Amino acid sequence: MLTKIRWETADYRRIRPTLELSVVIAMVAASLLHASWHALVKSSDDQVVALAGMNLVSAAVALAVLPLVGMANSAAMWVIAGSVALHFTYKIALARLYKQSGLGQAYPLARGITPVFASAIAFVALGESPPGLAVVGLLTVCTGLVALALERGGGISPRTFGAALLAGGAVAAYSVVDAYGVRIAGDWAVFTAWLVASDSALFVAYALSTRREACLRSWGRNWRRVVASGLFGVVSFCVFMWALGRAPVGPVTALRETSVLFAVLIGIVLLRERPRRQQLSAAACVTVGVVLIALARTA
Numbered sequence: 001m002l003t004k005i006r007w008e009t010a011d012y013r014r015i016r017p018t019l020e021l022s023v024v025i026a027m028v029a030a031s032l033l034h035a036s037w038h039a040l041v042k043s044s045d046d047q048v049v050a051l052a053g054m055n056l057v058s059a060a061v062a063l064a065v066l067p068l069v070g071m072a073n074s075a076a077m078w079v080i081a082g083s084v085a086l087h088f089t090y091k092i093a094l095a096r097l098y099k100q101s102g103l104g105q106a107y108p109l110a111r112g113i114t115p116v117f118a119s120a121i122a123f124v125a126l127g128e129s130p131p132g133l134a135v136v137g138l139l140t141v142c143t144g145l146v147a148l149a150l151e152r153g154g155g156i157s158p159r160t161f162g163a164a165l166l167a168g169g170a171v172a173a174y175s176v177v178d179a180y181g182v183r184i185a186g187d188w189a190v191f192t193a194w195l196v197a198s199d200s201a202l203f204v205a206y207a208l209s210t211r212r213e214a215c216l217r218s219w220g221r222n223w224r225r226v227v228a229s230g231l232f233g234v235v236s237f238c239v240f241m242w243a244l245g246r247a248p249v250g251p252v253t254a255l256r257e258t259s260v261l262f263a264v265l266i267g268i269v270l271l272r273e274r275p276r277r278q279q280l281s282a283a284a285c286v287t288v289g290v291v292l293i294a295l296a297r298t299a
Helices: 002-012 021-042 047-069 074-100 101-114 112-126 132-150 158-184 188-221 223-245 250-254 258-268 279-297
Strands: none
Touching: 021 047, 021 074, 021 158, 021 223, 021 250, 021 279, 047 074, 047 188, 047 223, 074 101, 074 158, 074 258, 074 279, 101 132, 101 158, 112 132, 112 158, 112 250, 132 250, 132 279, 158 188, 158 223, 158 250, 188 223, 188 250, 223 250, 250 279, 258 279
């Protein structure tokens, strides 16, 4: 089995995915859904319960799809096992992060480091080298995201920074692992369905084993929020997985993190938060980065 996986890895290195306009548009749209489910989770009383609720919905969707997509190959299933561990780590770190800091600071800080980590891992493990303009765009996006995280002027505690580092690192790692898995599976839908079903089932089981009464009470009382966050999450993740099968990991993860820009807009338009100059400048920086990534695409 390990020999087969090594062979698949060597074969994978010869694949050179490109960044197409359709990927850019799809990822920007998915980032809006991504920001929406994060806002729903952050505003919940217990983030673990909220994450488990959305995973309950995503598990139901994935289980319904499994008979249609069929079984993933053995190499892909090994990759899924590793990816599930990384996704679980991310969710636990995210829940802790949201307990320690607000959405406007915690989310940009965690997500801002993801594209750089993902690009570095993809370069070392998968041999991916995005175009120079895409690298500039990626770094511009990251600069804007970190500026958003720091713009409130308050200091960041070591615990908050540690949780953000763990969450961002886990996202970067699972982005590369999932990109590899999608491509060796030969079909992004097959890999995604099995990953979502496995990952969601594990986290729901964890939540029920640690806070069963809270889960059942919250899911029943807030079922509309649970369904909305679950659908937002599964659709945005499916688009992300589809994009990983078609484009380099670094630019795709950078485009995904534009969800922070939408989070700022949601706060201003829907939550009536007062916009600040540095906040708007950082958001503009993210937008410029996305444009640069889009311009760097190859046909």
